[in-house]
Amino acid sequence: MVYEWAYKLGIPRGGDTVIYTGALYQLLPYIRALASYLSKLEETAGVSVFLRVARKLGLEDVLARTIARVSEEDIRRQYEILERIALLLRRAGVDYGYLYEDDVYPGTVLYLLGLEDELRDYAREVYGRLKALNVKMLITIDPHTTHLMKHVYREMVEGYDIQVKSYVEVLAERELTPIRNVNSTIVIHDPCYYARYLNVVEEPRKLLRRGGLIVKDVARSGRLTSCCGGPLEFITPRLAESITRLRLEELKSAGENIVTLCPICYLRFSIAGNGSVSISDLADYLYTIYGD
Amino acid sequence: MVIEVVSFRESTFKEIMDVLYRSLEDYSLQEGLRRTMANLVPAPYRVLANWSYIARLAEEIRGVKEEVIRNIDYYIDITIKNVKAYARGEGFYARTREDVYRIIDSILEDHKRRMIIVKAKSMVTEELKLREYLIEKGHEVYETDLGELLIQLLGDKPMHAIGPAIHIPKERAVMLTSKLGIKLARDAGHEDIVRGVREFLREKFVKADVGISGANAVAADTGSIVLVENEGNIRLSTSLPPVHIAVTGIEKIMPTLDYAIKQAIVQSGYAGLYPPTYLTVISGPSSTADIEFHRVYGAHGPHKFYLILYDGGRRMAVEHPYLWEQLLCIKCGRCQGECPIWELTANNWGGNVYGGPMGLAWTAIVEDKVKASHLALLCLECGLCKEVCPMKIDMPRIAHILKRELWQS
Numbered sequence: 272m273v274y275e276w277a278y279k280l281g282i283p284r285g286g287d288t289v290i291y292t293g294a295l296y297q298l299l300p301y302i303r304a305l306a307s308y309l310s311k312l313e314e315t316a317g318v319s320v321f322l323r324v325a326r327k328l329g330l331e332d333v334l335a336r337t338i339a340r341v342s343e344e345d346i347r348r349q350y351e352i353l354e355r356i357a358l359l360l361r362r363a364g365v366d367y368g369y370l371y372e373d374d375v376y377p378g379t380v381l382y383l384l385g386l387e388d389e390l391r392d393y394a395r396e397v398y399g400r401l402k403a404l405n406v407k408m409l410i411t412i413d414p415h416t417t418h419l420m421k422h423v424y425r426e427m428v429e430g431y432d433i434q435v436k437s438y439v440e441v442l443a444e445r446e447l448t449p450i451r452n453v454n455s456t457i458v459i460h461d462p463c464y465y466a467r468y469l470n471v472v473e474e475p476r477k478l479l480r481r482g483g484l485i486v487k488d489v490a491r492s493g494r495l496t497s498c499c500g501g502p503l504e505f506i507t508p509r510l511a512e513s514i515t516r517l518r519l520e521e522l523k524s525a526g527e528n529i530v531t532l533c534p535i536c537y538l539r540f541s542i543a544g545n546g547s548v549s550i551s552d553l554a555d556y557l558y559t560i561y562g563d
Numbered sequence: 564m565v566i567e568v569v570s571f572r573e574s575t576f577k578e579i580m581d582v583l584y585r586s587l588e589d590y591s592l593q594e595g596l597r598r599t600m601a602n603l604v605p606a607p608y609r610v611l612a613n614w615s616y617i618a619r620l621a622e623e624i625r626g627v628k629e630e631v632i633r634n635i636d637y638y639i640d641i642t643i644k645n646v647k648a649y650a651r652g653e654g655f656y657a658r659t660r661e662d663v664y665r666i667i668d669s670i671l672e673d674h675k676r677r678m679i680i681v682k683a684k685s686m687v688t689e690e691l692k693l694r695e696y697l698i699e700k701g702h703e704v705y706e707t708d709l710g711e712l713l714i715q716l717l718g719d720k721p722m723h724a725i726g727p728a729i730h731i732p733k734e735r736a737v738m739l740t741s742k743l744g745i746k747l748a749r750d751a752g753h754e755d756i757v758r759g760v761r762e763f764l765r766e767k768f769v770k771a772d773v774g775i776s777g778a779n780a781v782a783a784d785t786g787s788i789v790l791v792e793n794e795g796n797i798r799l800s801t802s803l804p805p806v807h808i809a810v811t812g813i814e815k816i817m818p819t820l821d822y823a824i825k826q827a828i829v830q831s832g833y834a835g836l837y838p839p840t841y842l843t844v845i846s847g848p849s850s851t852a853d854i855e856f857h858r859v860y861g862a863h864g865p866h867k868f869y870l871i872l873y874d875g876g877r878r879m880a881v882e883h884p885y886l887w888e889q890l891l892c893i894k895c896g897r898c899q900g901e902c903p904i905w906e907l908t909a910n911n912w913g914g915n916v917y918g919g920p921m922g923l924a925w926t927a928i929v930e931d932k933v934k935a936s937h938l939a940l941l942c943l944e945c946g947l948c949k950e951v952c953p954m955k956i957d958m959p960r961i962a963h964i965l966k967r968e969l970w971q972s
Contacts, residue, residue, distance in 0.1 A: 383944070385966025463945035490605070498903045498945035506940060507580065513587060514903045514943075 286368030293416030482560030606835025685777025724896030
């Protein structure tokens with residue numbers, strides 16, 4: 272399920288430079304299902320149930336119930352975003368490969384929960400696999416994986432020497448010519464990790480403006496962006512929902528077309544917006560502007 | 564120092580969550596927060612845009628504070644010496660809450676038995692539960708900061724570092740002040756409440772035997788304290804009563820008076836209350852030398868000045884591998900207003916005194932590290948608190964390590 276989409280595009284296997292998805296986009300339908308399940312749990316059994324899950328007790332049961340809730344449409348939609356990113360990189364003339372079954376999950380949730388001992392061992396394993404495949408540069412596609420691979424792994428794994436760049440940065444560096452002009456106005460929700468941990472703020476704006484889009488910013492944007500509440504989804508869905516609602520209201524005050532650059536933010540706003548507002552991934556707009 | 568290993572306790576976490584759930588459902592709290600946030604959050608942006616030197620001063624202050632914290636024992640020492648030498652007062656170091664009580668008891672023993680005490684708002688005295696202690700000893704104690712007075716009447720904890728009552732809408736404030744016999748119409752406006760409280764407190768200021776304040780900064784070289792305020796209650800509390808006792812944390816010490824003033828300016832700016840209506844320097848009791856240049860202590864202001872430098876876990880934190888950084892905090896409260904969780908819960912996401920992002924490490928330092936670690940589990944690590952913090956304290960990292968330690972047992 273992690274790499275199906277790449278077969279379709281015939282992305283070559285391996286290479287110095289690879290797209291590394293870290294499986295976050297692919298996991299999204301499952302996260303959505305898990306979140307809806309946890310939300311029910313929180314209502315009926317309080318918070319402690321999930322914490323048992325976090326400590327790997329009763330996990331199988333939760334996963335089984337989660338998988339039953341996953342929507343096929345969600346899976347198709349996430350593949351579509353991945354394909355668009357891959358095609359955009361191809362259009363930009365980037366020479367890259369893909370790791371297929373070695374495009375493994377880097378431990379994003381472990382990191383967010385502070386389960387660092389587990390993450391440290393796991394990170395060494397992931398790094399070992401990447402080194403064995405002679406990977407020198409990762410092109411990441413979401414802020415959490417980018418932060419993890421660029422900063423956290425570097426701190427945790429001795430001798431870590433893999434270069435990491437997000438596809439947004441890679442595309443912004445290239446002088447891509449727009450194929451289509453999109454005359455509309457959008458509001459960007461900067462993800463916390465891109466804006467504050469990775470300093471990726473201007474890149475998406477530059478790419479969108481080149482395609483004719485008017486980018487509107489709310490007061491809390493760029494380095495001062497406000498969180499979508501995502502990291503709390505697994506701990507307290509109820510508090511996470513309240514945070515998402517407040518942020519979405521703020522974004523909506525600037526416009527009805529909201530663009531996210533992180534699958535977690537995308538999910539949070541899609542659920543909270545419930546169709547009342549348009550939520551797009553950056554890749555959707557970029558594909559319209561620059562895609563073939 | 565030993566790094567304690569704490570472990571996850573379901574019951575502790577459940578207690579925290581119960582309080583948070585109740586906050587989400589508390590209409591009065593949510594309404595108070597909603598009204599406050601609209602004014603609280605934009606204010607520092609306007610200040611920092613208007614007076615660009617404030618951000619520069621903040622940068623300068625951080626380096627100076629680091630130097631003080633690295634040499635804290637030296638600075639405590641010379642501050643106490645200079646309170647005597649230049650400020651003609653008496654300085655004390657108090658390691659524990661009981662030490663503070665003992666010092667204050669001995670100061671008050673010199674005077675009358677039952678006293679009227681007026682208090683300026685101070686987070687450190689909240690840590691010490693000083694108001695409660697003095698009331699128990701039979702004294703009549705009044706908080707004179709309007710927000711803190713409301714907290715006293717409510718019997719609650721402060722909900723913000725500089726605006727303790729930000730969660731209380733005006734309708735509730737009217738009800739609370741009626742406990743003091745202040746008669747206001749149910750639909751009384753903000754101005755009516757302020758007038759009612761002013762009239763009530765005026766007599767207390769005049770009659771007070773002792774004034775107690777905190778300090779926004781302490782100058783080691785002169786033994787002075789610096790205070791920032793807008794209400795004027797601190798000026799009255801520290802100048803009308805014959806005795807002034809200032810109680811503050813050891814981390815408020817700055818090497819020299821100019822830096823102490825700069826720190827107070829930075830705090831005022833990042834709190835969004837700039838220019839401060841009153842910036843006060845107090846270097847000891849009032850005095851006059853107008854007759855033959857012969858100095859007499861005790862003119863119109865207090866004739867006695869005491870400064871108590873409270874430790875309460877801070878000196879231990881100096882040696883701590885990551886908690887030490889929170890000692891740079893100037894308690895402007897900006898991280899609280901910007902935090903998405905605090906925005907919905909105020910200091911209910913916190914310890915007994917400090918909440919929000921700053922509250923994680925402060926709770927670990929002055930109260931209970933286990934509780935702080937459980938509170939940290941809720942931190943989004945979104946990083947906005949660090950971004951807006953004048954001292955650029957890495958609060959998300961502190962939260963992350965606190966979380967990590969929970970699982971390491």
